[in-house]
Amino acid sequence: MAQKTSVSSISSVMATYGRFPVTLVKGKGSYVWDDHGAQFLDFTSGIATCNLGHVPDVVKTKLEEQLQNLWHCSNLYNIPNQENLAALLTANSFGNQVFFCNSGAEANEAAIKLARRYSQKVKGTDSFEVVTFQQSFHGRTLATLSATGQEKIQQGFAPLVPGFSYLPFNDIEALQQLENLKPAAVLLELVQGEGGVIPAKTDWVKKLASICEKNEILLMVDEIQTGIGRTGTLFAYEQYGISPDVISIAKGLGSGFPIGAIIAKEAAAKGFEPGTHGSTFGGNPLATAAGIATIEHIVDSNLLTQVNEIAEYLENQLIVLKEKYSFIKEIRGKGLLIGIDVDTNALEIVQKAIEHQLLLLTAGPNVVRVLPPLTVSKEEINEFVEKLEKAFQSI
Numbered sequence: 001m002a003q004k005t006s007v008s009s010i011s012s013v014m015a016t017y018g019r020f021p022v023t024l025v026k027g028k029g030s031y032v033w034d035d036h037g038a039q040f041l042d043f044t045s046g047i048a049t050c051n052l053g054h055v056p057d058v059v060k061t062k063l064e065e066q067l068q069n070l071w072h073c074s075n076l077y078n079i080p081n082q083e084n085l086a087a088l089l090t091a092n093s094f095g096n097q098v099f100f101c102n103s104g105a106e107a108n109e110a111a112i113k114l115a116r117r118y119s120q121k122v123k124g125t126d127s128f129e130v131v132t133f134q135q136s137f138h139g140r141t142l143a144t145l146s147a148t149g150q151e152k153i154q155q156g157f158a159p160l161v162p163g164f165s166y167l168p169f170n171d172i173e174a175l176q177q178l179e180n181l182k183p184a185a186v187l188l189e190l191v192q193g194e195g196g197v198i199p200a201k202t203d204w205v206k207k208l209a210s211i212c213e214k215n216e217i218l219l220m221v222d223e224i225q226t227g228i229g230r231t232g233t234l235f236a237y238e239q240y241g242i243s244p245d246v247i248s249i250a251k252g253l254g255s256g257f258p259i260g261a262i263i264a265k266e267a268a269a270k271g272f273e274p275g276t277h278g279s280t281f282g283g284n285p286l287a288t289a290a291g292i293a294t295i296e297h298i299v300d301s302n303l304l305t306q307v308n309e310i311a312e313y314l315e316n317q318l319i320v321l322k323e324k325y326s327f328i329k330e331i332r333g334k335g336l337l338i339g340i341d342v343d344t345n346a347l348e349i350v351q352k353a354i355e356h357q358l359l360l361l362t363a364g365p366n367v368v369r370v371l372p373p374l375t376v377s378k379e380e381i382n383e384f385v386e387k388l389e390k391a392f393q394s395i
């Protein structure tokens, strides 16, 4: 059994997280080790962040190289790594302009600000509304929690930032309201991650995209959890046959090194001019070095083909478990962003899994979220299934 350490009673760290009693000090590939040397199979990837596994050599080498030269440089000067990463991201997506920041919430902040300013200064309208969806998650800053369609995230933070309304997710009928509202933008996740691993339906997304196009509403996709190969393509929107105006990315972009960004089409990007938005650390030489190494590796290697094969293998293993354990209601997701919907307490399963040295996440009270690194092997998946069954048998 795993050694347990809990420092919560003497911690000086603010209690914003309910933490598991595990202290991780080392990681490599799909594994992490605690402060007593116990090894855990990590199927959380730091919440969809360490997509290339822990401490990937390709990124480590690039970071070490950059450490020798320059750590920080103000955005008042040209930053070659930033230019190179922007070129890589636009060459491999719908967009042609990139803004860099440091996190997912900041990326969505940038998208929301861009939508408002584009609407008012480029289109010359007085529209500022951003429509999002129920059960969504867009971040913890004041604007992004206001954008989030979950009351529990917003409680106690009133007054919220005005200008957001929430439509039901995957509801075709409700999309008609967009024609009346004529908002500046729509912001959505293509697989709602925190909201319970709920994939958007293709018909619904296509209809949404066509309404946006017809009414000149910016289509903004929050790819913070679905991006960087997580769903089997570099970005999830590719699988829906749509071309967004803006996407926000973060989590997997730096393989664990903090970085966020928005990618926009040239027209939408006109919403920002010099002096309208910025960030001291955004796109700094180290973070963008990590981003370059990560994207180059995904694009140049055969990783995404491997992700699709291994995701199918994993799904088949989970379907076998579903037949065996009646408390499993549904297996769903896309690529290696997977939810196990259970009619029991998901947190209890995650806690039991820790005892069997397996790290998992929840997504709401009844969904166990499984996020292995994209580099996961068949053997590691077999080990996961074995450990998960042990956790199931002990609840």
Ligand SMILES: *Cc1c(COP(=O)(O)O)cnc(C)c1O
Pocket (backbone or CB within 6 Å): 103, 104, 105, 106, 108, 137, 138, 139, 140, 189, 193, 194, 222, 223, 224, 225, 250, 251
């Ligand atoms: C994690 C996440 C965010 C927030 O990202 P932070 O880096 O924690 O600010 C926003 N949207 C989605 C879909 C996410 O999964």
